[in-house]
Amino acid sequence: MYHKTTGYRVFSIFNYAFMILAGLACFLPLLHLLAQSLSSKAAISGNMVSFWPVGFNVDAYVKTFNNSNFNGAMLTSIIRTVLGTTISMFILTCAGYALSKEFRGRNALMWFFIFTMLFSGGLIPSYILVTSLGLKDTIWALVLPGAFGAYNLILLVNFFKTIPKALEEAAFIDGASFFVILSKIYLPLSLPGIATVSLFIMVGHWNSWFDGILYMSDASRYPLASFLQTVVVQSNMQNMAMSQSEVAAMSEQSIKAAQIFVSTLPIILVYPFLQRYFVKGIVLGAVKE
Amino acid sequence: MGTVTSAKKVKTKISRRSPWKTEIKKSWPLYVLCLPAFVFVCIFSYGPMVGLVMAFQDYKPWLGISGSRWIGLANFERIFQYDEATQAIVNTLVIAVSKIIVGIIVPIIMAILLSEIRNIGIKKSVQTLVYLPHFLSWVTVAGLMIDILGLDGGVNQILTWMFGSDPIYFLGDPDLFRYTVVVSDVWKSFGFGMIVYLATIAGINPSYYEAAEIDGATRRQQIRYVTLPSMLPMIIVISTLSLGNILDAGFDQVFNLYNPLVYSTGDIIDTYVYRSSLLNGQYGFGTAVGLFKSGISLILIVVSYRLAYKYANYKIF
Numbered sequence: 001m002y003h004k005t006t007g008y009r010v011f012s013i014f015n016y017a018f019m020i021l022a023g024l025a026c027f028l029p030l031l032h033l034l035a036q037s038l039s040s041k042a043a044i045s046g047n048m049v050s051f052w053p054v055g056f057n058v059d060a061y062v063k064t065f066n067n068s069n070f071n072g073a074m075l076t077s078i079i080r081t082v083l084g085t086t087i088s089m090f091i092l093t094c095a096g097y098a099l100s101k102e103f104r105g106r107n108a109l110m111w112f113f114i115f116t117m118l119f120s121g122g123l124i125p126s127y128i129l130v131t132s133l134g135l136k137d138t139i140w141a142l143v144l145p146g147a148f149g150a151y152n153l154i155l156l157v158n159f160f161k162t163i164p165k166a167l168e169e170a171a172f173i174d175g176a177s178f179f180v181i182l183s184k185i186y187l188p189l190s191l192p193g194i195a196t197v198s199l200f201i202m203v204g205h206w207n208s209w210f211d212g213i214l215y216m217s218d219a220s221r222y223p224l225a226s227f228l229q230t231v232v233v234q235s236n237m238q239n240m241a242m243s244q245s246e247v248a249a250m251s252e253q254s255i256k257a258a259q260i261f262v263s264t265l266p267i268i269l270v271y272p273f274l275q276r277y278f279v280k281g282i283v284l285g286a287v288k289e
Numbered sequence: 290m291g292t293v294t295s296a297k298k299v300k301t302k303i304s305r306r307s308p309w310k311t312e313i314k315k316s317w318p319l320y321v322l323c324l325p326a327f328v329f330v331c332i333f334s335y336g337p338m339v340g341l342v343m344a345f346q347d348y349k350p351w352l353g354i355s356g357s358r359w360i361g362l363a364n365f366e367r368i369f370q371y372d373e374a375t376q377a378i379v380n381t382l383v384i385a386v387s388k389i390i391v392g393i394i395v396p397i398i399m400a401i402l403l404s405e406i407r408n409i410g411i412k413k414s415v416q417t418l419v420y421l422p423h424f425l426s427w428v429t430v431a432g433l434m435i436d437i438l439g440l441d442g443g444v445n446q447i448l449t450w451m452f453g454s455d456p457i458y459f460l461g462d463p464d465l466f467r468y469t470v471v472v473s474d475v476w477k478s479f480g481f482g483m484i485v486y487l488a489t490i491a492g493i494n495p496s497y498y499e500a501a502e503i504d505g506a507t508r509r510q511q512i513r514y515v516t517l518p519s520m521l522p523m524i525i526v527i528s529t530l531s532l533g534n535i536l537d538a539g540f541d542q543v544f545n546l547y548n549p550l551v552y553s554t555g556d557i558i559d560t561y562v563y564r565s566s567l568l569n570g571q572y573g574f575g576t577a578v579g580l581f582k583s584g585i586s587l588i589l590i591v592v593s594y595r596l597a598y599k600y601a602n603y604k605i606f
Contacts, residue, residue, distance in 0.1 A: 008508050015405055023418035029433045047441055095326035098319040104312040116330055119587045121337025122579030124566050129336050148329040178318035207426030225428050232432040233545050260432045267424050279484055
């Protein structure tokens with residue numbers, strides 16, 4: 001019985017400690033951020049804040065939510081996420097259901113879709129296409145180009161394939177159409193798969209920053225992630241040379257922390273509910289016998 | 290309704306149309322369902338591929354594709370003449386290969402170690418926490434890293450406290466930048482990479498372990514002779530498939546972490562394309578570098594899928 005050997009006990013103790021550390025390592029940076037956002041400027045510039053707020057105050061949040069640029073960017077992000085996820089899921093569930101069936105030309109169509117995963121036009125041609133379609137500076141530039149994702153399609157097709165054929169045949173005999181079968185049988189039964197893919201698309205839209213910078217010529221139209229990129233990353237790049245002098249840049253640290261934290265909050269909130277789905281979703285989508 | 294459709298079916302049978310047409314008649318809803326995806330793919334995925342002809346042009350935005358001068362392969366020749374471009378290719382390979390190797394080994398080890406945790410509460414909490422960074426954007430992570438890895442950030446404070454060393458400039462030192470990139474990538478993605486391995490370990494038949502135990506195998510031997518061999522097919526699939534990413538060093542990450550100080554070791558193909566084309570207006574050249582990358586990636590992906598199919602019987606759909 002290996003459980004009782006001294007060697008295994010020693011290993012177990014170290015293993016527990018190591019795993020708890022690994023878990024904390026993934027979470028403490030965010031806690032640090034939260035603590036900073038709730039701390040006073042003096043405490044931050046004195047490097048006194050670790051994982052607990054020092055000089056507790058909510059000024060940074062007040063300033064963040066009074067910043068019209070931040071609020072506008074947040075609104076853009078919300079609209080884009082809702083709109084983008086709806087469009088993507090509509091396209092993907094329709095195609096995913098169809099492609100989980102056998103029909104003439106099915107394989108050719110599947111390869112036509114999968115090829116987009118293997119080869120792409122790249123940055124410049126995509127930019128020129130979006131510009132020439134007149135989408136630049138509109139929300140559609142953020143929503144339409146990425147609406148279809150071959151990887152998500154494969155996940156959904158695999159999911160739909162796990163639903164027993166007999167269910168569908170029975171429904172056919174009862175006179176149900178394809179569309180009724182899709183909405184009444186397939187959608188409810190493949191909820192884990194649909195939830196997984198929706199989560200991926202939502203998080204993708206929420207986190208996506210580069211297309212905002214690329215397609216919005218005016219910073220006031222940026223979605224939240226692009227706004228943050230300019231505030232948090234680009235401003236730091238400029239300050240890098242004088243990062244030791246803890247003057248102006250440091251005093252803004254609590255506001256930056258608050259902005260990052262607020263932008264991450266939706267993901268942290270939605271994540272525990274969908275986690276049970278995505279583990280199942282990934283495994284079913286990836287592992288196939 | 291029912292009689293109408295059956296009447297139609299009889300009619301098609303009698304008129305002996307070609308099987309294609311019967312097929313389409315029978316499964317027309319399936320084609321209709323694929324239509325939106327088809328339209329989107331044609332416009333937004335295949336559309337830009339038309340624009341790839343710019344790689345063979347001296348593209349000028351005001352002249353457009355039809356008006357710009359054709360210059361053959363000159364843009365591609367320039368890739369190997371510009372030191373910056375060849376440097377970006379080398380950096381991409383070094384960073385991507387390191388990421389692939391570390392990114393495969395760490396999740397395997399972590400999955401095995403986590404599966405040794407018997408306390409369900411701790412196991413679930415650790416799992417939940419380690420998946421989390423995957424869902425943060427690189428902008429957020431970069432914001433965290435700039436703060437934590439700064440000269441007076443948390444990491445340097447710990448290092449100074451432990452070793453009394455001088456503060457290290459992680460994001461501004463060309464010698465360290467690649468390590469920073471690889472380590473932060475592992476931090477962000479190992480939890481997510483673990484999912485499939487954990488599922489594989491959970492699926493191992495417990496009687497194997499019982500048999501091994503009766504034969505007197507220690508836990509280490511059980512891991513070596515039962516757990517690892519059972520994980521092998523999955524390891525092979527994931528390793529071969531990652532071959533296709535050899536030219537993908539992670540634009541989002543590098544773009545948010547790098548700065549002119551570390552271009553020599555940190556500039557990758559994608560960031561170079563962005564700077565040389567959109568910032569400096571060399572559209573044709575940028576497209577050529579992008580096409581060079583996509584072309585080689587395509588070959589690698591096809592090869593890797595073939596290998597995965599041959600050695601692990603893996604099919605994408």
